[in-house]
Amino acid sequence: MESIKSQSYEVHLEDLAEAALKQHIAKNNYSKVFVLVDENTKKCCLPSFKEKLGYSIDKVFEIKSGEEHKNINTCSQLWQLLSDHDGDRKSLLINLGGGVLTDLGGFVASTFKRGIDFINVPTTLLSMVDASIGGKTGVDLGALKNQIGVINQPQMVLIFPEYLKTLEDRQVKSGFAEMLKHGLIQDADYWKSLKDSNDYANADYIKKSIAIKNDVVVQDPTEQGLRKILNFGHTLGHAIESYCLEHEERPTLLHGEAIAIGMILEGYLSHQLKGLSKLSLEEIKNTFLKYFAPVDFNPEDIDAILELLKYDKKNSHGNVNFVLLQNIGKAIADVKVPENLFQEAFAYYKE
Structure with missing residues (x-):
């Protein structure tokens, strides 16, 4: 299935997504590869994603799922974890999750050390058809949605429809x-x-x-x-x-x-x-x-x-x-x- 060309990146689907991921990792000499998950994607998606990646992950960061955790406090925790695990400007953050996680993960990557590369791997239908395109990243301010954020593009977006089978x-x-x-x-x-x-x-x-x-x-x-x-x-x-x-x-x-x-x-x-x-x-x-x-x-x-x-x-x-x-x-x-x-x-x- 042909990839979709967005502003400065491509959205790859199914087999092309796996091939594009491996090629990108091989081509870029990243100092660290981090993966961001929540408790659901850690259990249901991370094992198969590791097989697709075929590359050593330096650290998996886990956050709690849900809109109520899409806030600056979660960002602060992740910025600290990136720093504690020697993240630098040549690090890569792969966001494996739904729209809450890819919005937040994209914002964390865009602001850590003034910006590191990130790849989005949306795992819900909503994040595949909506959050995968446009480069909007950010978090909520209290109950007010998406009040804090930046528009910044990922390196690529990878769509694996098989992950939809893990959803209610x-x-x-x-x-x-x-x-x-x-x-x-x-x-x-x-x-x-x-x-x-x-x-x-x-x-x-x-x-x-x-x-x-x-x-x-x-x-x-x-x-x-x-x-x-x-x-x-x-x-x-x-x-x-x-x-x-x-x-x-x-x-x-x-x-x-x-x-x-x-x-x-x-x-x-x-x-x-x-x-x-x-x-x-x-x-x-x-x-x-x-x-x-x-x-x-x-x-x-x-x-x-x-x-x-x-x-x-x-x-x-x-x-x-x-x-x-x-x-x-x-x-x-x-x-x-x-x-x-x-x-x-x-x-x-x-x-």
Whole structure:
């Protein structure tokens, strides 16, 4: 399966990924090779990855899984470990895990000694189709997602779909939400093909999603314009995700679960403000509710979620900027939304 060329690196899949990894290690005279894992990838993915690498690992660093550990404290621990194990500017950090781990690991590598090489090996569907492209690295600030970080590209990204077999169905569905988003913002035919598929986690669909995101990112690497469309569903979705993370009495939502709600809500806003047809809106809502159980929000929840919108990274000059759909396959960025429509959107979601 042909590799995908991004800005300064390539995304390699399956057999090509293994070959590219071995070639890269052989070509570069790294002083140290470190691998970052969490408790899940250490058990389920590290043994087979060591075989693929075929090279001595100097040290495996383990962090705890989960969004609640994607913070500067974890970074400090890893910077210290890199220093304690004689990491220098010619060291390599391989991040073996989901989006939380690759975001955090990329940020740690980008800032240790002003930057060392890193390779991302995403092991969840979400990280394969989303975090693998674009070079966004970073951590959360409290419950506020991705407030601290830099855009910095890995040496390469390696996709091994076999790792998806180690995941619970809920985790796979979380990644599926981002794949559906790619169709909604850029490719109506892909949306139609994907939304009724019983085998969405296969290599062909994964490659298609990566290619869609990559095409957007290559045209706008620093998110000055077009790249903003990748945030469809994320303005309200991130606020919902942060709110649930911050309130222990509420069940924590996975990223894709929160974004699925966000896409229904922002689909409603699209219908009201940008002419998305009622038929398309219903199609979007019914598709996401087919895969993701509805979540009940009371008025106090909604008020608190809307309060979090002021921290969204896309905000400018005090305005909350949304990405909305003109139709399925066509998105538009930097849309300002009247506040009264937020309550209407939640009411539509609850219907």
